[in-house]
Amino acid sequence: MVGIVDVAKKANVSTATVSRVLTKPETVRETTTEKVLKAIEALNYQPNLLARQLRRLETNTILVVVPDITNPFFSKVLRGIEAVAVANGYQVLLGDTGNDVEREKGYLNILQQKKADGMVLLTARMDAAAVEEVARCFPVVLACEYIEGSRIPTVSIDNISGARKAAEYLIDLGHVRIGCITGPLDIVLSRDRLKGFYQAMARKNLIVDPVLVQEGDFSFDSGFNLMMKFFALGQLPTAIFAASDDMAMGVIKAIKSKGLKVPEDISVLGFDNLKFSSIFEPGLTTIAQPAFEIGEKAMELLMKLINKEEVKREQIILADQLVVRESVRTI
Amino acid sequence: MVGIVDVAKKANVSTATVSRVLTKPETVRETTTEKVLKAIEALNYQPNLLARQLRRLETNTILVVVPDITNPFFSKVLRGIEAVAVANGYQVLLGDTGNDVEREKGYLNILQQKKADGMVLLTARMDAAAVEEVARCFPVVLACEYIEGSRIPTVSIDNISGARKAAEYLIDLGHVRIGCITGPLDIVLSRDRLKGFYQAMARKNLIVDPVLVQEGDFSFDSGFNLMMKFFALGQLPTAIFAASDDMAMGVIKAIKSKGLKVPEDISVLGFDNLKFSSIFEPGLTTIAQPAFEIGEKAMELLMKLINKEEVKREQIILADQLVVRESVRTI
DNA sequence: GACAATTTTGTAATCGATTACAATCCAAGT
DNA sequence: ACTTGGATTGTAATCGATTACAAAATTGTC
Known part of the structure; x- marks a missing residue:
C-alpha cells in the first residue's frame, strides 16, 4: 500500500509538506503543491484516515x-x-x-x-x-x-400533548367509550402518550374503562391481537386510539376480519403518519411526527x-x- | 483520558503486559492478569480502538x-x-x-x-x-x-426467472393483454425483470404491446402515474406486472381511483413481498425476495x-x- | 545447586499520518 | 551587500495501541 512517505519521496519533499498540501494547502508554495499533487495522482495515494484520526483524536x-x-x-x-x-x-x-x-x-x-x-x-x-x-x-x-x-x-x-390532541379530537366528535392501545410501558414515550390520553378524558369528564386500555408493542400484530381481545371480551369501544400507525392498522384489520367497518362501526386513530398510512384503506387519521x-x-x-x-x-x-x-x- | 500507560503504571507492569492481558490473556501469569484487570477496573480504562486498528491495519x-x-x-x-x-x-x-x-x-x-x-x-x-x-x-x-x-x-x-415466473402465472390464468411497469432501466436488475417478462410472453407466443411497457422508478408514485397514463391512453390491459410492490400498490390505487376493482377488472402482480403487501387490500400477489x-x-x-x-x-x-x-x- | 528449557515480562520499534519547532529561503528595505 | 521578517519547508516528536525481540524469571532435571 502506498503511504505518505512514498509520495514524499516521489515528489522529492518531506512528508510534512505532503501532509500540508492535503490539509492546509494555503501554507505551501504553488509550484510545490503541483509537484505533490502530481505524485499523489501518479501513485493513486489515499491517506490512511485511521492514522489521521489517531493523531487528531477525532x-x-x-x-x-x-x-x-x-x-x-x-x-x-x-x-x-x-x-x-x-x-x-x-x-x-x-x-x-x-x-x-x-x-x-x-x-x-x-x-x-x-x-x-x-x-x-x-x-x-x-x-x-x-x-x-x-x-x-x-x-x-x-x-x-x-x-x-x-x-x-x-x-x-410533545407526546403528551400529541396524544391529548388525538383523544380530544375523538371526544369532540362525540366518542365517549374510547379504547387505547399503548406502546410498551417501559418506554417513557409510551407512558406519555397514555398520559395524554388520560388527560383528554379527564378534561372532558369522561371515565376510562380500564379494560379498554391495553399494552401493545407498537407492532401491527399486537394491534391486531389486542383488538381481537376486545372482541373476545365483548367490550367494544366506538373509537380506538392506537399509539402507533402499525398498531392502528392491525386494529383495523381485526375489525374488518369481524365483518365490521372502519370508521362506520368503529373509528381508529393512529400515531406516526407513516408513508403507508395514506395508502392504507381507509386512510389513517393520525398524529404526524416530523x-x-x-x-x-x-x-x-x-x-x-x-x-x-x-x-x-x-x-x-x-x-x-x-x-x-x-x-x-x-x- | 486514561491510556494504556496509565494502567501499566498503576499495575506496575509494562504496557506490553497490559496489552497482552487484553488480547492474549493465556500468555500472562494469573496473578499479573489480576493486578492488571484491577487497574483497568479502577481507572475505567477502555482501549483506544483507533490505535489498535492503525497498528493492526484492520x-x-x-x-x-x-x-x-x-x-x-x-x-x-x-x-x-x-x-x-x-x-x-x-x-x-x-x-x-x-x-x-x-x-x-x-x-x-x-x-x-x-x-x-x-x-x-x-x-x-x-x-x-x-x-x-x-x-x-x-x-x-x-x-x-x-x-x-x-x-x-x-x-x-434470479430476477429473470422470477419475473418470468410471474408473467407465466398471469398467462396461465388466461391473461393475454398484459402490461409491464419496469424499474429504472439503467439498473441491470430492472432490465432482467423486463427480460423475464418478455421471455414468458415469447414462450407462450404472445405479443407484447409496446405501449403497455412503461418505465417506472420502483416508487408508489411512479406506479400510480403510469397506470393513469394507461387510462389516459385508453390502453387497458387485463393484468399488470409491476417490478416492485410499491409500484404495484400505486397501480392498484390508480385503478381504484377510476372506480374499477382489483382483481375483478384488472389483475396486478408485484415484486418484493414487503411486509405491507400482505396488509394492503387486496393482498398483493407477488414474487417474494428473501x-x-x-x-x-x-x-x-x-x-x-x-x-x-x-x-x-x-x-x-x-x-x-x-x-x-x-x-x-x-x- | 547448576543448567537447560520454558514461561513470563520488558524494551523499543512500529502502524501512517499530523504538527510543534527549527531551519531555510527569499524579497524588501537600507 | 546585509539585515530582517515573513513565507516555505524539513526534522522529529507524537497520537495510543501492538508486537518482534531481548531479557528475566521460573520450572524441571540431574
Whole structure:
C-alpha cells in the first residue's frame, strides 16, 4: 500500500509538506503543491484516515443507535441524521439493537473506544445512569425518546400533548367509550402518550374503562391481537386510539376480519403518519411526527456539542400535527 | 483520558503486559492478569480502538452502501447484514446514497482510506470499472444487484426467472393483454425483470404491446402515474406486472381511483413481498425476495473474503417464490 | 545447586499520518 | 551587500495501541 512517505519521496519533499498540501494547502508554495499533487495522482495515494484520526483524536464518525432499522419511522429519522451528517463531513455508524437492551448497552462503549465522536440514541430503554455517565464525557443526544429528569439534549415531539390532541379530537366528535392501545410501558414515550390520553378524558369528564386500555408493542400484530381481545371480551369501544400507525392498522384489520367497518362501526386513530398510512384503506387519521426533521435537528444539535458550541435550548420540541383522513367518523 | 500507560503504571507492569492481558490473556501469569484487570477496573480504562486498528491495519468495520435506507426492502437486507456482522464482531458503517450516483462513487474511497475492511453494495449504478478496480484490491460483495460480466461475488435472486415466473402465472390464468411497469432501466436488475417478462410472453407466443411497457422508478408514485397514463391512453390491459410492490400498490390505487376493482377488472402482480403487501387490500400477489437472507449471505461472503478464505461459488442465487394473494384473478 | 528449557515480562520499534519547532529561503528595505 | 521578517519547508516528536525481540524469571532435571 502506498503511504505518505512514498509520495514524499516521489515528489522529492518531506512528508510534512505532503501532509500540508492535503490539509492546509494555503501554507505551501504553488509550484510545490503541483509537484505533490502530481505524485499523489501518479501513485493513486489515499491517506490512511485511521492514522489521521489517531493523531487528531477525532473520527468524523457518529453512532446512531436504533431499536429497529426495519421500522420505517426510524429509518426516516436516520435519514434526517445522515443528511446533516454527510453535509458536515461525518459518517454514520449504525447500531441496530433489535430492541435488545443488552445490545443497546454495548453500543455505549463505542464512544469511549473512540470509534465515534458522538452519538444519537433513538432508544433509551437501558439504565438511565449509564447513559448519563457517558453523556457527561461525550456528545450524546436523544431523539424521539428522552430520559426523565435528565439534561441530555433531546429532540422530539410533545407526546403528551400529541396524544391529548388525538383523544380530544375523538371526544369532540362525540366518542365517549374510547379504547387505547399503548406502546410498551417501559418506554417513557409510551407512558406519555397514555398520559395524554388520560388527560383528554379527564378534561372532558369522561371515565376510562380500564379494560379498554391495553399494552401493545407498537407492532401491527399486537394491534391486531389486542383488538381481537376486545372482541373476545365483548367490550367494544366506538373509537380506538392506537399509539402507533402499525398498531392502528392491525386494529383495523381485526375489525374488518369481524365483518365490521372502519370508521362506520368503529373509528381508529393512529400515531406516526407513516408513508403507508395514506395508502392504507381507509386512510389513517393520525398524529404526524416530523421524522426526517427530528433526525436533522438531532444531528445539528450533536454537531454543536461536538464542536463545543454553546447549546441554548437543550430540549427541542418539534410540532406534531393531526392528519385527518378517513378512519375516524363523527358519532 | 486514561491510556494504556496509565494502567501499566498503576499495575506496575509494562504496557506490553497490559496489552497482552487484553488480547492474549493465556500468555500472562494469573496473578499479573489480576493486578492488571484491577487497574483497568479502577481507572475505567477502555482501549483506544483507533490505535489498535492503525497498528493492526484492520477496522472491524464494514461499509454498506444503500440507495435508500427508507425503503423497507433495503432496510431488511441491511438488517440481515448487520446480524451477521455483529455476530462476527464487526460494525456497520452506513452509506445512504439517496439514489445519487455521485454519492455512490464517493463511498468507494472509504475502503482505500482504511475506514472499513470491506463493503457490500446494494446498488451499483455507477461506473462498473471503478467498482471493479476497488474490488480488485479490497473485499467487495454485491447484494441484490450485480455487474454484468464481472466476477465480483454476488448474492441475489434470479430476477429473470422470477419475473418470468410471474408473467407465466398471469398467462396461465388466461391473461393475454398484459402490461409491464419496469424499474429504472439503467439498473441491470430492472432490465432482467423486463427480460423475464418478455421471455414468458415469447414462450407462450404472445405479443407484447409496446405501449403497455412503461418505465417506472420502483416508487408508489411512479406506479400510480403510469397506470393513469394507461387510462389516459385508453390502453387497458387485463393484468399488470409491476417490478416492485410499491409500484404495484400505486397501480392498484390508480385503478381504484377510476372506480374499477382489483382483481375483478384488472389483475396486478408485484415484486418484493414487503411486509405491507400482505396488509394492503387486496393482498398483493407477488414474487417474494428473501431480503434478510440476502443480507446474511452477502455478509457471510464478505467475511470469507476478509478472512481470505476460499470462496467457491461466487454468485449465490437465492430462491424467490410466487406468493399468491388476492390481486390476481383467472380471466 | 547448576543448567537447560520454558514461561513470563520488558524494551523499543512500529502502524501512517499530523504538527510543534527549527531551519531555510527569499524579497524588501537600507 | 546585509539585515530582517515573513513565507516555505524539513526534522522529529507524537497520537495510543501492538508486537518482534531481548531479557528475566521460573520450572524441571540431574
